[in-house]
């Protein structure tokens with residue numbers, strides 16, 4: 333009975349009428365199923381009917397919005413796919429020529445933004461074209477991200493301690509070794525000192541420490557603590573990679589650079605750090621730094637490298653490291669996994685240093701789904717010859 337009443341409404345569509353009749357038969361024996369099938373079939377009927385009106389609907393649909401995505405050129409195909417899906421959904425599909433044009437504009441901006449900073453964000457804005465056009469008009473720009481902005485923001489919003497409450501075990505071990513060798517307190521430079529996690533424990537041992545830091549919120553904190561505690565700390569506000577940054581030549585017994593090369597862009601910047609260390613370390617002095625090293629046999633793709641920069645885990649291969657050291661009066665004398673060393677040597681109450689340390693130092697921020705990440709943070713000790 334019911335079915336006969338409804339059929340005339342869809343009488344013009346044979347296929348739909350067949351579907352409706354079939355479900356009516358099932359429904360007489362299975363009540364529950366009747367309800368489910370009824371609504372599912374009605375939905376599909378409605379959708380199929382609506383298909384007829386899509387051209388009209390699309391002409392009268394207007395979309396506007398904004399998307400922000402990391403400025404990584406290696407993601408170009410993914411971004412194109414997402415944009416195409418979005419515009420297809422609303423019947424605003426681009427022709428192949430329009431797609432090519434969009435792709436080349438998008439790629440140009442991604443490359444430009446990424447060159448400026450791996451923290452840049454691509455901004456894609458779209459809105460309805462002016463009538464009588466029914467398409468969309470888009471603009472592509474990017475915002476420039478900076479490490480100092482992000483760390484200033486961390487300092488303003490995150491609960492301290494930001495990088496852990498204890499000095500690195502490796503730093504304290506090396507400083508003690510050098511003191512023993514020298515027979516006096518070493519003179520130390522802490523490059524990218526942050527909040528002074530290493531600077532202050534070293535200074536409290538009585539060692540003279542120059543704390544070099546580029547984030548204003550941190551240099552203020554460093555200065556305030558050094559002054560309050562009257563510690564032998566000299567805060568130097570600068571970027572170690574700035575060619576104008578000059579430190580005292582052949583002055584230091586130990587240079588430490590912890591959790592900083594993960595912000596570098598490439599092996600050239602690593603070389604700059606090493607070359608500068610050769611200028612300001614005394615002969616026989618040591619440079620201790622940590623870096624995300626690619627496991628033997630793993631060659632990072634351009635995509636891997638770009639993502640690693642975004643994740644503050646810049647990857648270096650051993651070839652990168654050897655190129656960076658080429659012809660410098662410096663040699664590698666030790667290389668250890670940071671996680672293993674720190675976990676075994678820090679007091680239990682200091683482990684883990686932060687909630688993110690274990691995942692970050694094992695490369696999981698870059699490769700969250702991998703069973704075995706192909707990178708890991710390593711302690712590298714270099715000796716100034």
Ligand SMILES: C[S@@+](CC[C@H](N)C(=O)[O-])C[C@H]1O[C@@H](n2cnc3c(N)ncnc32)[C@H](O)[C@@H]1O
Pocket residue numbers: 479480483495523524525526527528529530544545546547550570571572573589590591592595
């Ligand atoms: C993850 S924090 C580590 C801080 C400290 N070394 C520690 O281990 O607790 C990285 C620090 O390096 C600083 N930094 C990064 N690149 C730098 C550069 N090129 N020159 C000076 N400081 C830099 C950042 O501002 C930030 O304070």
